[in-house]
Structure formats: C-alpha cells, structure tokens
Amino acid sequence: MGLTSTLVYYFWWHYTIALADLARNYAGIFAWLLDFFSIKHLLLNLALPWRRLGEGYPDHFNWEGFFAAVVVNTLMRLVGILFRLLMIVAGLISLVASIIIFVLIFAIWLALPFWLLFLFILSWKLLFA
Amino acid sequence: MAITRYDITKSKIYPVIVLEHWLSIKTLNRLIGFLESLFLAFIIVSLVGSMILNKLNLADVSYWNHQLWFKLLSLLCFVLGLLIIMFMFRTYLRSAYYFENIVNNQYRGKDLYTFTVGRILYSAPKENWLRGFILSATGQTILHRCGLTAEKITDFLKTCPAGQLSLTLSAERVIFLRELADALYRENEEFSRWLYSVGIGETEFLQVVDWVVKGIENDELHDRFWRRENLARIGSLGRSWSYGLTPHLDLYSLDLLEQPAAQYSPYEVSFRRAEAAKIENILSRASEANVLLIGESESMRLDTLWALAKEIKRGTILPQLEHKRVLLFDSSLFLAGFKARADFEREVIKILDEAVAAGDVILVFKDFANFIQGAASLQSQVFGLLDPYLLSSRLQVIAAVDTDKFHRILESRSEVMTRFEKVQISELTAEETIAVILSNVDDLEKQSGISFSYQALRQIVKNADAYLTNGDLVEKSKSLIAEIVPWILKQKGKIVVGIKEVDDYVSAKTNIPTGEIKETEKETLLNLDKILQKRVIGQKQAVLAVASALKRARAGVQNQSRPLGSFLFLGPTGVGKTETAKALTAAYFGEENKLMRLDMTEYQDEGSLERLIGSFSNDKPGTLTNLIRQNVFGVLLLDEFEKAHKDVMNLFLQVLDEGFFSDMNGKRVNARNLIFIATSNAGAAKIWDLLKAGQDPAEQKDEIINLVVNQGDYKPELLNRFDEIVIFRPLGPTELKQIADLMLKKLAKRLEPKGFHLVVNDYLADRVSREGANEMFGARPMNRYIQDKIEQAIADKIIAGELKAGMSVEFTQPVTGQIDQFNLVIHQGI
Numbered sequence: 001m002g003l004t005s006t007l008v009y010y011f012w013w014h015y016t017i018a019l020a021d022l023a024r025n026y027a028g029i030f031a032w033l034l035d036f037f038s039i040k041h042l043l044l045n046l047a048l049p050w051r052r053l054g055e056g057y058p059d060h061f062n063w064e065g066f067f068a069a070v071v072v073n074t075l076m077r078l079v080g081i082l083f084r085l086l087m088i089v090a091g092l093i094s095l096v097a098s099i100i101i102f103v104l105i106f107a108i109w110l111a112l113p114f115w116l117l118f119l120f121i122l123s124w125k126l127l128f129a
Numbered sequence: 130m131a132i133t134r135y136d137i138t139k140s141k142i143y144p145v146i147v148l149e150h151w152l153s154i155k156t157l158n159r160l161i162g163f164l165e166s167l168f169l170a171f172i173i174v175s176l177v178g179s180m181i182l183n184k185l186n187l188a189d190v191s192y193w194n195h196q197l198w199f200k201l202l203s204l205l206c207f208v209l210g211l212l213i214i215m216f217m218f219r220t221y222l223r224s225a226y227y228f229e230n231i232v233n234n235q236y237r238g239k240d241l242y243t244f245t246v247g248r249i250l251y252s253a254p255k256e257n258w259l260r261g262f263i264l265s266a267t268g269q270t271i272l273h274r275c276g277l278t279a280e281k282i283t284d285f286l287k288t289c290p291a292g293q294l295s296l297t298l299s300a301e302r303v304i305f306l307r308e309l310a311d312a313l314y315r316e317n318e319e320f321s322r323w324l325y326s327v328g329i330g331e332t333e334f335l336q337v338v339d340w341v342v343k344g345i346e347n348d349e350l351h352d353r354f355w356r357r358e359n360l361a362r363i364g365s366l367g368r369s370w371s372y373g374l375t376p377h378l379d380l381y382s383l384d385l386l387e388q389p390a391a392q393y394s395p396y397e398v399s400f401r402r403a404e405a406a407k408i409e410n411i412l413s414r415a416s417e418a419n420v421l422l423i424g425e426s427e428s429m430r431l432d433t434l435w436a437l438a439k440e441i442k443r444g445t446i447l448p449q450l451e452h453k454r455v456l457l458f459d460s461s462l463f464l465a466g467f468k469a470r471a472d473f474e475r476e477v478i479k480i481l482d483e484a485v486a487a488g489d490v491i492l493v494f495k496d497f498a499n500f501i502q503g504a505a506s507l508q509s510q511v512f513g514l515l516d517p518y519l520l521s522s523r524l525q526v527i528a529a530v531d532t533d534k535f536h537r538i539l540e541s542r543s544e545v546m547t548r549f550e551k552v553q554i555s556e557l558t559a560e561e562t563i564a565v566i567l568s569n570v571d572d573l574e575k576q577s578g579i580s581f582s583y584q585a586l587r588q589i590v591k592n593a594d595a596y597l598t599n600g601d602l603v604e605k606s607k608s609l610i611a612e613i614v615p616w617i618l619k620q621k622g623k624i625v626v627g628i629k630e631v632d633d634y635v636s637a638k639t640n641i642p643t644g645e646i647k648e649t650e651k652e653t654l655l656n657l658d659k660i661l662q663k664r665v666i667g668q669k670q671a672v673l674a675v676a677s678a679l680k681r682a683r684a685g686v687q688n689q690s691r692p693l694g695s696f697l698f699l700g701p702t703g704v705g706k707t708e709t710a711k712a713l714t715a716a717y718f719g720e721e722n723k724l725m726r727l728d729m730t731e732y733q734d735e736g737s738l739e740r741l742i743g744s745f746s747n748d749k750p751g752t753l754t755n756l757i758r759q760n761v762f763g764v765l766l767l768d769e770f771e772k773a774h775k776d777v778m779n780l781f782l783q784v785l786d787e788g789f790f791s792d793m794n795g796k797r798v799n800a801r802n803l804i805f806i807a808t809s810n811a812g813a814a815k816i817w818d819l820l821k822a823g824q825d826p827a828e829q830k831d832e833i834i835n836l837v838v839n840q841g842d843y844k845p846e847l848l849n850r851f852d853e854i855v856i857f858r859p860l861g862p863t864e865l866k867q868i869a870d871l872m873l874k875k876l877a878k879r880l881e882p883k884g885f886h887l888v889v890n891d892y893l894a895d896r897v898s899r900e901g902a903n904e905m906f907g908a909r910p911m912n913r914y915i916q917d918k919i920e921q922a923i924a925d926k927i928i929a930g931e932l933k934a935g936m937s938v939e940f941t942q943p944v945t946g947q948i949d950q951f952n953l954v955i956h957q958g959i
Contacts (some may be wrong), residue, residue, distance in 0.1 A: 009144035010221055018224065025390075028357040036360075040369045041452070043906060045371040052373035080370065087367045112213060119210035124202035 014113065022109060026102045032096055037091025042084040049076035050083065132258070132539060135518075135607050136298045138251045141240050145225040146247040148218065153813045156217045164212045171208065175201040242304040242323045245342075249309065258309075259292030259317050266655045267306065267341065275329045276582035285419070285576045290319045302451035308339045330586050337583045340567045347394070361444060362392070368452050373487035378480040381463040385438040385493075393439040400565050401429075405436035407552045408527065412491060419546060421497070421531040421539070424554035425796065428604040430529045433554055434493060450491070453525075456484070457493045457952045462502035470507045477514055478505075485523040498538040508594045519548040527558040533794035537748065544610070550865075550938040562590050570610065581626045582733050588631040589613070595802065596639050612638070637824070641762040641802060653681055657716060664712040665705045666865035666871070669857040670827050671698065675713055678806070678852050695785045695805040695850065697770070697843075699833060700826075700857025701813035704906020705868075707766065714764045725756050729773040738776040743793035762802040770807035771842040778847055781805075785850035807851070813840040820859055828858045860907055862898065868908045869898035872915055873876040884934030885923070888956075893919075893940045896951075922953055933954060 034040065053073040058065035107116075135141065178197050225244055241252065244268050253261020262268040263286060272282055293316045297306060314321050314334050326333055350356060383948035385391055404422075413416045424430040438455050440446045446453075467473040484490040494500050518524045527551060530539060553628050557565065566586050574580050581589075593605035600608070613634050618625055632644025641652055653660065658676040665672055678694040698706040715723040732741060743751035756765070767773075767781075769842075784790050788801035812833040816826040819833075826833065833856060839847050848854060860868070873894060877887040903916030919940065926932035937956040 006144045006148055010148075010217075013221060013224070014217070014927060018220070019222065021863065025355050029355055029360070031356055032360040036363065037364050038365045041365075041371070042367055052488065083370060095825075112217065116210055116213050119206045119213070123203045123206035123210065124305050126199045126206065129199045129203075 011113070018109070019106075022106060026098075029098060029102075030095065031093050033091065037087055037094065038089055039091045042088050043075060045075055046084050048080055050080040051076075066093055075100075131295050132250065132256075132298055134256055137243070137247065138374050139298070140242060140247060141524070142225050142244055142247055143251075145222060145252050146244070149225075149248065150251060152222075153219060154219060154222050155213050155220070155914055159558070161212065161215045161219065164208055165217065166794060168205065168208045168212065170233075170824050171201055171205050175205075178310060188811050196552070209406055221428075221815060238849050240303055241298040241307060243307075245306045245345075246304050246309050249306075250941070251291070255293035257949060258294040259313050259320055260289050261292070261315055262287065262309070263289070263931070267345070271310070271341050272339055273625075274581070274583050275324060275334070275559070276584050285323055288319070290317055294538070306342055307338050311335055311627075333583065334586075336563075336567070342581065344570070344571055346471060351394075362442075364442070369489070372452070372454075372489035373483070375480075375483045375487045375490065377476070378456060378458070378483050378487075378490070378492075381460075381480070382458045382492075385434060385455040385457055386442055388438075391433050391438040393443060400568075400931060401433045401436040401554070402440075404552055404554050405440060406434045408433070408437055409440065409447055409450060411550045412525045412527075413447045417520060417550075418522070418711065419519050419526040420528070420547045420596070421535070421545070421549035421551045422527050422554070423532055423535045423551060424529070425532045425556065426601045426604060428532070429554045429556070429601045431533075432487060434527070434529070434601070434723075448856065450525075453489050453491050453925070454487075455491045455493060455527075456476050457495055459495055460503065461496065464500070464503035464507075470509045473512070474509055475502065477511060477950055481518050481524065485518065491525045491527060493527040493529060495529055496534075497530045498534035501538065512542075514950050516544070516548065525746050526818050533796070536794065551664065555605055556601050559590050559594055559602065562606055563587060565603055566590060566606055566610070573610065573614065577618065579614055579617055579624055579626060581610075582628070584628050585626045585631050588611075590629045592631060592635045592643060595799070596635060596641055596761055597801070598644070598761060603897075609635070638764065650683075653717060653833050654683060655715075660716045661712045664715075664871070665709045666706050666856055667860050668709060668869045671705075674853045677711060679717060681715070682804075684761065690801065692785065692786045692800055693802060693804045697806045697848065697850045697851045697854045698805070698806060698857055699837070699854060700810070700816060701859050701907055702810060702905070703909030703911075704857040704860055705908070706808040706857055707768070710764055710766045710808075713804070713806075718763055723760065724766055725760055726764060726766045726768060727753065727756070729766045730768075734774060734775075737774040738780060739793070741780065742798075752790060752852070754798055757798050761799065761804075763807060764804045765800075767805065768809040769809065771809045771811045771837070778844065781807075782850060783845055785847075789840055792932070809837075809842070811837040811840065817857065817859060828857050830854065865898035865902045865908055865911075867909060867921055869901060870894040872911060873897065873919070876919065884936075885927075885932060886937040887919075888937055888939035890941070892942055918951065923949065926953065926955065 053076050055069040057069045138326050140146075148656075150504045175198065178201070182197065241457075245265075247328060249265045249268065250258065251261075252265060263272065263282060269282070277285075280782060291315070294309075294312055295316060296308065298304065311334075313330070314324070314331055321331070324330075327339070341729050351359070353359065369525075407586045408420050408422070411420050422430055422433060424433065425607075434455060434457070441450060441453055441455065444451070464473075467476070484492050492840070501511060501676050516837045519526060526549075558712070563586065566589070567583075570581055570586060590602065590606045591610050593609050594602055597605040597609065599605070609631075613631065614635050617624075617630060627643060627779075635643050636643065661672040661676060662669065675694070675696060682693040684918055698709065700706055711721055718724075727741075731737075737749070739749075741751045741753040743749055743754050773781075780790060784800050785805060789799050792798055815836050816832050819826045834848060834854060837843050838848065870889060874890040877889055880887050896912060897914060899918070901911035902908050903910060922934065922940075923938055926938065932938055932955055935957075938949040939954045939956065941954055943952045945948045
C-alpha cells in the first residue's frame with residue numbers, strides 16, 4: 001500500500017468518521033454538562049424549600065404559629081428558587097460556551113488540511129522573501 | 130482457506146496498520162515533543178536575536194533584522210505544519226486503536242479483523258502467524274503474564290514451528306485477538322505444549338488474553354477523559370439542595386458514596402452486582418422496601434453495599450433510587466452513648482425522623498442483630514419503634530447481619546421476617562475470585578511497579594483458600610496480594626511475582642510447606658520412614674504406610690479435596706500407636722506440639738457432637754472447630770476412636786471424605802491440611818490370638834477388620850474413608866528392650882543439663898523391659914516403672930547429697946538377697 005492510498009484513506013477518515021466521532025463526543029459532553037449542573041433536576045424541584053428546611057405548622061391552630069410557619073417556609077422556598085436559578089443560569093452559560101467551543105473545534109478540524117497547506121506555502125514564501 | 134498476506138490488505142483499517150507500523154504512536158509522541166521544543170526555541174531565538182540586532186545599532190541592521198525575521202518565521206511555519214501533520218496522524222492512529230479495543234467499534238460487523246489482530250498479521254514474517262503473535266507487543270505482554278521470561282521466549286523462537294492458522298477472513302464477522310490466540314494455541318502443538326509446561330492450558334491462556342486486552346482497553350478508555358463514563362465520575366452540583374440535612378444521623382453514620390471505595394472505574398469487572406441488583410429491586414418498591422442483607426463476613430456485606438453505591442454514583446440505578454445517599458449506620462457507636470432507655474429511644478426516633486425528612490437516605494444498619502440486642506439490654510423493644518418506618522414508603526432500610534446472628538437472633542422473629550426481604554450473599558467460587566482479582570490487580574501493579582504472572586494470582590487464590598481461615602475468599606486473596614507486594618519490594622531486584630514467590634511468602638507466613646520441596650525438607654521426606662523407625666520400635670509396616678502417605682501428599686499427587694492423610698491404627702495398648710503420631714509430628718512438622726489430641730472417650734454421649742463442632746443454642750464454639758481453626762496444618766490424633774458416639778463417627782465420615790465440615794453456624798472448617806490419626810484397641814484380642822497362633826497379625830488384616838466391623842466397633846463405610854488401616858503388632862522382648870533403652874536415654878538426656886550422668890547399660894535396659902512392660906499394656910507401664918524405680922532412686926541420692934553435679938550414676942545387678950532392688954553405683958566424674 002502506497003503513500004497515496006494511505007493519504008486517501010486518511011482524508012476519507014478525516015471528513016467522515018472523525019467528524020462523526022467529534023460530534024458524538026460533543027454530544028456526550030453536552031449531556032454531561034446538563035447532568036453536572038443538574039438542570040432537569042433543579043427545574044423539576046425549583047420551588048422546593050432550601051434543604052427542605054422549614055417550620056412545622058402548629059398542632060393546635062394559632063395565628064402566631066401559623067404566620068411564623070408561612071413566613072419561614074416562604075423564605076426557604078425563595079432561597080431555594082434563588083440558588084437553583086443561579087445554578088441553572090451557570091449551567092446554561094456553560095452549555096452555550098461549550099457549543100461555541102465545539103463549533104470552533106469543528107471548524108478548525110474541517111480547515112486543518114488547508115491550514116497545513118497554507119503554512120507550508122507561507123513557509124516557502126518567507127524563506128525566499 | 131487459511132489467511133494469506135493478501136487477505137490482510139482488504140481490511141478498512143489496513144492503511145492505519147501500515148502507517149502505525151512505520152510511524153508508531155510512541156515515535157509520533159517523541160516527534161511531537163521534539164517539534165514542540167523546536168517551535169518554542171525558534172520563538173525565543175527570534176525574540177532574543179531581534180533585541181540584540183536592535184541594540185547593536187549597526188548599519189543595515191534593519192535589513193538583517195527583517196531577513197532574520199522572515200527566515201525564522203518561515204521555519205516556524207514549517208515546524209508548525211509538521212506538528213499539525215503529526216497531530217493528525219496521531220489522532221488517526223489512536224482513533225483506530227481505540228475502535229479496535231472497545232466493543233463499540235464502529236467498524237465492527239463490517240471489517241475483517243481488529244486492530245491488534247491486524248498489527249500481528251501485518252508484522253508476521255513469511256506468513257508465520259505464530260511468530261508474528263509472539264513478536265508483537267501484545268503477544269509479548271500475554272506471554273509475560275503467562276510467566277514466560279524474555280530468555281524463554283527467545284529460546285522458543287529459535288525452534289518456532291511454522292505457525293499454522295486455519296482462520297479465514299470473511300465480511301460476516303470480525304476476528305478478535307481472542308479468536309486468533311485460540312486458533313494459534315489449538316493448531317500449533319509445540320506452542321501449546323510450551324505453554325502447558327508452565328501450567329497454562331487453553332482455558333488459562335484465553336483468560337490471560339482477555340485479561341491483557343481488558344487492561345489495554347481500560348488504559349485507552351481512561352485516557353479519553355471526555356467520554357461520558359469518565360465525566361460521570363465527577364458527580365453533579367446542586368442535587369443535594371432538594372434534600373434535607375441529617376446532622377444527628379451523620380454523627381453515627383458514614384456516607385458510602387463519599388468514600389474512596391465507591392469511586393468506581395467505569396470499566397471494572399462487576400463484582401457482587403447480582404446481589405446489588407436484588408437490593409435495588411427491593412428498595413424500589415412503594416412500601417416495605419427493606420432488605421435483610423445476610424453474609425458470612427463483613428467484607429462480603431460491604432462489597433455488596435459498595436456495588437450498590439457505585440451503581441447509584443454511576444447513575445445506572447432505578448429512578449426511585451436516583452440521588453440517594455447510602456448511610457452506613459454504626460449501631461455499636463450509637464449504642465455506646467446511652468445508659469437509659471428513654472434517651473436511647475428518643476434519639477432513635479430523632480435519627481429516623483431526620484432520615485425520613487431528608488428524603489434521600491437509604492439507611493444501612495451495619496450490624497442489625499447487634500442493634501436489636503443492644504437495645505434489648507437497655508430494656509427497649511426497638512423493633513416496635515422501627516416498625517412504622519419499615520412499613521412506610523418514606524424510608525428504605527438495609528439491615529446487614531452475619532449468617533450466625535441471623536439464624537440465632539432474627540430468623541425466629543416473625544415481625545422482623547415480615548418487614549424485610551432476605552438477600553443472601555454467597556461466597557464466590559475460586560474461578561469467580563480469580564476474575565475479580567484479575568480486574569483489580571492492575572492498579573496495585575501500577576502503584577508498586579511489581580507485576581504478577583497469571584499463575585501467581587491463581588496460586589494466591591488457591592493458597593488463600595487452602596491455608597487462610599478468616600474471611601471470604603476474595604478478601605483473603607486481596608489481603609494476601611497486599612501482603613506480598615511489600616514483601617517482594619524488600620527483596621531488591623524482584624519485580625515479577627511468580628508461583629515460587631507466592632509459595633515462599635505463604636510458607637513464611639503460615640509455616641506450611643508449599644510449592645517446591647526444599648533441600649532440607651526433601652531430606653526429611655526421603656528418609657521419613659528411617660527417621661520414624663528410630664523412634665517407633667517394631668512397627669515397620671505402620672511407619673512405612675504413614676511415611677508414604679505424607680510423601681504423596683507433599684508431592685501433590687493425593688486427592689486435593691481430602692485431608693493430607695488419614696490413618697486408623699489398630700492394635701493393643703502400648704505398642705507405639707500414639708508414639709508413631711508423635712514421631713511423625715516431630716519429624717515432619719518440626720515440633721511435637723503440632724500434635725493435636727482428642728481423647729474420644731470424652732465424646733461418647735449424646736451431646737458430644739455439639740461439644741466438638743459448637744453449640745448453636747448456647748453460642749459455644751466447638752473443641753474440634755477451635756483446634757482446627759488455630760492449627761490449620763498438623764496432625765490430629767483421635768485416641769480410642771471406637772469409643773466415640775455414633776454422631777461423632779458420622780461427622781468424621783464427612784471430614785475424612787471431603788476434608789471439611791460445617792460448624793454450628795454453618796461456617797466451613799477446612800481440614801484438608803491435616804493428617805488424621807485414629808487409634809483404637811478394637812481387635813486387640815484377635816491380634817494377640819493370631820500372634821499366639823504363630824501368625825503375623827499384619828498379614829491377617831482383613832480378618833481383623835471383619836471382626837471389628839462384626840463387633841460393631843466401626844461401620845464399614847467409615848473404615849473405607851481412611852487412607853490406610855494399619856495393624857500394630859504386640860511387641861516382643863527384643864523390641865521392648867530397645868524401647869527401654871530409648872526411654873532410659875531420654876532420662877539421661879534430661880539429667881545432663883543438671884550435671885548428672887546416667888549410665889544406660891544393657892542390664893538396666895533388659896530389666897526395665899522385663900519388669901516395666903506387660904502383655905496387657907505393652908510398653909506403656911514402662912514409663913511408670915522408670916519413674917518409680919530409677920528416677921526415684923536418683924532423686925533420693927541427690928537429696929541425700931550423695932549424688933552431686935559432675936558425678937555418674939549406674940544401675941547394676943544387685944547382690945544376692947536383694948534381687949528386687951538395683952545396685953546403685955555412683956562414680957566420681959562423668
């Protein structure tokens with residue numbers, strides 16, 4: 001098997017299997033980012049009290065106890081919502097950043113053989129400039 | 130049709146194989162490293178050069194400065210271009226290599242062979258596929274794992290056969306390395322014979338191939354940090370915010386998911402997964418999701434819990450158990466803090482409420498039986514407190530307990546049994562243990578720099594099973610490996626552990642001779658019958674039988690699943706039965722105290738069996754159980770065996786046949802490294818009769834055996850279990866005199882350190898044998914006679930001050946009239 005056919009096979013791989021692999025690997029990273037920032041889980045439990053902390057309602061009804069419980073429980077839910085939203089936003093930023101990085105890597109990979117050609121031509125030109 | 134060189138070229142990964150052959154990943158890595166350094170050096174030189182030229186302020190400096198920049202930039206572009214090429218090739222190769230080893234090869238089903246197979250076939254000289262396999266990097270690793278050194282491989286290659294291979298390449302299936310190796314093994318007799326000479330058969334060879342391939346795969350996959358399995362190990366953020374805190378419970382418990390042991394390797398061999406899956410199913414129920422986890426050893430129970438924790442961490446668990454924490458509750462620690470029932474119960478309710486409120490707790494009682502018992506000692510019926518929680522859907526509980534305590538404490542309690550579902554953990558077989566060890570040893574090897582041959586690991590499991598008593602087989606094998614590593618590291622220059630090293634270590638640890646027979650041991654074994662005959666007088670046949678059995682055992686030709694040896698010594702009292710057992714112990718085991726002795730007259734009644742193997746009802750361990758667990762290797766003498774109760778006899782039916790028995794808790798007691806010697810007077814009268822009739826009792830063995838069977842002393846099936854039934858002859862006057870002589874010499878030896886010398890003369894030996902022995906008890910009363918007549922006389926003289934240190938004492942024929950007395954003569958000097 002000669003150099004030419006090896007190169008042909010290489011380029012076939014570069015623009016087919018390697019691209020598919022790149023996309024598959026990115027899909028894995030994307031799924032992991034969703035999992036790492038627990039986006040689905042946080043959305044489903046968005047309104048739960050922070051760490052399930054809260055005040056129990058009095059066994060025998062009294063206004064004071066009732067309002068105290070309502071205030072504390074509402075506060076805990078708000079704290080929970082705030083932290084969860086922050087995490088969700090951080091996760092979404094990471095996802096967007098990862099998409100941008102993936103697009104860049106994808107583009108670099110597509111252009112890599114051309115970059116190579118460009119570098120060698122540039123090198124030749126500079127040598128005799 | 131067999132594979133030809135032309136066939137290989139038809140594969141899709143053939144170009145990669147060619148490229149890799151000329152430019153391996155290793156070479157590429159080196160080149161990339163070099164080019165990177167070169168690239169960096171150019172940048173530095175360009176900057177420094179430019180600065181110098183600017184400072185010199187020479188004429189035409191601007192021109193030279195520009196020229197230098199152009200040239201350097203040209204070189205930089207060139208080097209960068211080369212770097213990109215290398216990078217592209219490396220990615221290409223690694224990608225193909227990667228596809229080769231993992232199961233999800235995207236070429237699979239379309240291609241002809243895997244990458245490793247392709248490399249072997251491509252590099253094979255003159256279509257000698259076997260040579261290609263042996264010379265390949267993977268082949269070399271496999272052969273090293275088979276315990277073959279580089280020298281041995283080189284020697285074999287000198288006479289390497291043609292290397293036949295009848296595999297055909299077809300588009301329907303991919304040829305894996307395993308298939309190639311198997312075909313090479315089956316079709317090349319010299320190769321298989323060579324491997325067999327180091328103890329590697331076909332099954333073992335394929336197991337080694339799987340082991341090596343798995344190792345390569347794991348390394349490759351670990352390097353790919355971006356794979357989802359690897360990323361998943363990092364965990365996730367914010368999940369715990371949805372669940373409550375458990376400050377009180379945390380004081381007494383350990384979160385298994387946070388422990389290093391729960392750090393899973395995405396590609397490790399699943400271990401205790403079947404049990405973990407059962408637990409998973411039970412815990413996923415809507416209510417009464419409680420498991421009673423029963424396992425003999427704590428490590429077995431913990432291994433199962435680790436398997437569950439890993440599944441949760443990996444995210445491959447049922448949805449009901451996602452994000453759960455497995456909290457191992459230390460009931461002993463908890464119980465230690467309470468003296469009053471009320472405090473205890475209040476705290477129990479508090480931690481249970483906490484666990485329920487948290488919503489993500491799987492509560493594991495480390496020792497549930499101990500918790501119930503401890504609570505009972507505080508007068509608390511704790512199960513009543515637990516019951517509502519166990520019944521509800523709000524909490525999942527795993528109650529771990531050992532087999533013994535389960536049977537004794539929990540099994541009979543219906544309230545416990547209805548709330549929990551049992552998951553019984555069984556011990557892994559030796560083959561399963563080997564698979565676990567093979568998948569675990571890589572990390573240890575990388576840390577220590579030591580490598581184990583496959584045979585060494587098999588030997589470790591075998592020795593752990595045979596000679597170590599505590600724990601389950603996996604735990605014992607792992608401990609043995611962990612102990613061998615530092616031991617080997619101390620021996621400078623040793624980096625490969627083979628069977629010999631394993632045997633040496635086990636011998637040093639247990640004092641049990643394993644592996645190759647050493648020079649001194651060889652000497653003892655070869656002359657064992659002579660050594661024994663020096664001490665056991667007049668019982669040549671008995672001595673020969675015992676010595677031969679021990680030689681067979683040590684050479685490894687005896688049945689491995691039976692005791693080392695089992696003998697029934699039949700004969701009258703005082704003829705040397707016990708003495709033979711003692712002599713054997715001293716000669717082979719080095720010291721007489723390795724002889725364990727059970728007087729079977731003490732085990733004649735109904736409760737004898739319980740006393741031997743332990744009592745379930747009162748939790749008392751058995752004499753035999755303790756004896757064997759403490760001395761796994763030695764001689765067990767069963768005196769007056771015929772007097773034992775029939776249940777005891779039945780126990781020994783199993784012990785002598787299979788080499789083990791179960792104690793009162795169902796725990797296996799291994800007796801395969803023991804020699805059993807049962808002595809018996811049954812048939813003694815017949816032996817005397819035969820002797821009086823001028824016949825040799827040993828020659829009439831069948832007649833004596835028939836008699837003891839007919840008399841009901843022994844069942845024929847029990848007699849058949851013994852390796853040898855040895856008839857001991859009554860001793861004649863000459864033999865009795867020899868025994869007397871031996872005993873007197875022993876006394877002389879005892880006196881020597883005190884400075885007294887006893888002259889053992891012919892008259893003394895003769896008289897002791899005549900007056901000390903009798904027909905009924907043989908040589909047994911001789912010891913008493915020596916005590917009364919000889920030792921006493923010497924003692925009297927010492928007390929009277931007539932016999933002093935540095936003097937000799939001699940017993941001679943008395944003068945007339947004092948015929949029953951000895952004439953005691955004291956000499957000055959020794």
